[in-house]
Amino acid sequence: MTNPSPWQEFCDAIESAWPVSRYRDVGVVVGCSGGADSVALLRCLAEATRPRAGTTPPSGFIVVAHFNHRFRGEASDGDADFVRRLADQFGLAVEIECGDAAARDEESARNHRRAFFRNLLGRYGARYLALGHSRDDNVETVLYRMMRGTGPLGMAGVAPFRPFSEHPSDSDFVIARPMLSLGRDQIRGALRSIDAAWREDASNQSNTYRRNWIRNELLPAMETQFPHAVTAIARAVEGQRQWKDALQSVIDRWIEDQQVREAPLTLRRLDRIGGGGMPGRDWEQDSGAASPAEQAVAIEALRRCWHRAGWPLRDMGQHHWTRVVEMLYGGGPDALTLPGAVDVRRDQEAVVFVRRDPVFP
Numbered sequence: 206m207t208n209p210s211p212w213q214e215f216c217d218a219i220e221s222a223w224p225v226s227r228y229r230d231v232g233v234v235v236g237c238s239g240g241a242d243s244v245a246l247l248r249c250l251a252e253a254t255r256p257r258a259g260t261t262p263p264s265g266f267i268v269v270a271h272f273n274h275r276f277r278g279e280a281s282d283g284d285a286d287f288v289r290r291l292a293d294q295f296g297l298a299v300e301i302e303c304g305d306a307a308a309r310d311e312e313s314a315r316n317h318r319r320a321f322f323r324n325l326l327g328r329y330g331a332r333y334l335a336l337g338h339s340r341d342d343n344v345e346t347v348l349y350r351m352m353r354g355t356g357p358l359g360m361a362g363v364a365p366f367r368p369f370s371e372h373p374s375d376s377d378f379v380i381a382r383p384m385l386s387l388g389r390d391q392i393r394g395a396l397r398s399i400d401a402a403w404r405e406d407a408s409n410q411s412n413t414y415r416r417n418w419i420r421n422e423l424l425p426a427m428e429t430q431f432p433h434a435v436t437a438i439a440r441a442v443e444g445q446r447q448w449k450d451a452l453q454s455v456i457d458r459w460i461e462d463q464q465v466r467e468a469p470l471t472l473r474r475l476d477r478i479g480g481g482g483m484p485g486r487d488w489e490q491d492s493g494a495a496s497p498a499e500q501a502v503a504i505e506a507l508r509r510c511w512h513r514a515g516w517p518l519r520d521m522g523q524h525h526w527t528r529v530v531e532m533l534y535g536g537g538p539d540a541l542t543l544p545g546a547v548d549v550r551r552d553q554e555a556v557v558f559v560r561r562d563p564v565f566p
């Protein structure tokens with residue numbers, strides 16, 4: 206038996222992460238930047254769903270979506286042309302939207318792209334948004350989050366499958382990232398083996414963005430001492446993802462047990478109700494304080510409440526969360542002001558959180 210080609214190996218890996226039977230009969234929007242990762246993904250999905258003689262043709266469809274951020278002038282238009290030609294080559298529908306060249310920061314660019322994808326999912330009635338995040342992207346994301354400050358859930362990286370958003374109107378849409386176990390080099394090697402072209406984004410080479418610095422400077426420096434650093438970190442991230450799933454269900458229960466109201470956010474005082482069956486409650490049960498496990502769960506649950514309320518998380522440090530947990534357990538101050546103008550006060554059986562009108566909402 207001959208060894209499978211690099212391209213075949215790549216497609217087999219995608220098939221095992223995301224079997225074609227799951228998407229061949231529904232709509233898939235493929236986000237394609239023109240870069241190697243999303244070009245490889247697009248080619249692989251197009252081949253997997255191509256009608257074959259003697260078999261029932263798939264009833265689903267693929268829409269290729271490209272957002273032209275216009276950050277790089279002619280080069281950006283070149284990316285858009287490239288993606289259009291690639292889609293034509295496979296006979297796929299293609300949607301291209303141009304961004305506002307003035308919206309240059311990464312955050313607003315990402316938001317525009319996201320809105321574009323959301324609109325296409327709704328308009329076409331598609332189920333999946335397929336994105337080409339690789340194992341390396343995930344490792345970079347986790348390192349980035351760790352250096353900016355994150356909790357144990359953030360260290361699980363991005364998920365291979367997750368709802369498009371928590372908003373109920375988005376519940377039919379799923380983001381699929383079937384390439385998270387594949388390394389950037391392997392993906393490029395697979396494309397080279399079939400002589401397939403892609404667009405190289407020159408701005409990825411510059412270290413203007415801190416993400417690019419992690420990719421171009423930090424990781425190569427780590428690999429001089431630990432040649433398998435990326436694989437090792439990716440494995441840790443994968444393990445963390447499994448713990449995340451377990452922790453999620455404990456957090457769901459915490460919020461269900463503790464939350465009295467959402468507006469204003471009102472949580473039960475844990476010293477009054479005895480911990481609500483939290484993990485680690487046996488730990489020094491008489492002390493009244495939160496056990497380390499309770500504290501970890503409470504902090505992650507609070508982060509989720511913040512997220513839902515749309516409050517800024519960026520300036521909330523570990524010591525802020527710890528003080529809130531102390532208040533929930535009957536210790537700490539009676540009132541507290543947190544970053545983002547969130548006022549917290551103890552109110553008999555409860556702790557109440559109110560965000561004052563921020564000057565810049």
Ligand SMILES: Nc1ncnc2c1ncn2[C@@H]1O[C@H](COP(=O)(O)OP(=O)(O)OP(=O)(O)O)[C@@H](O)[C@H]1O
Pocket residue numbers: 235236237238239240241242243244270271272273274318335336337338342406
């Ligand atoms: N401008 C864009 N238009 C459409 N989809 C995009 C665009 N930029 C990114 N994506 C999608 O989001 C994924 C992750 O984005 P990221 O910025 O990490 O990718 P990239 O490095 O620009 O390109 P690639 O991952 O395709 O090599 C891409 O793999 C692709 O699926």
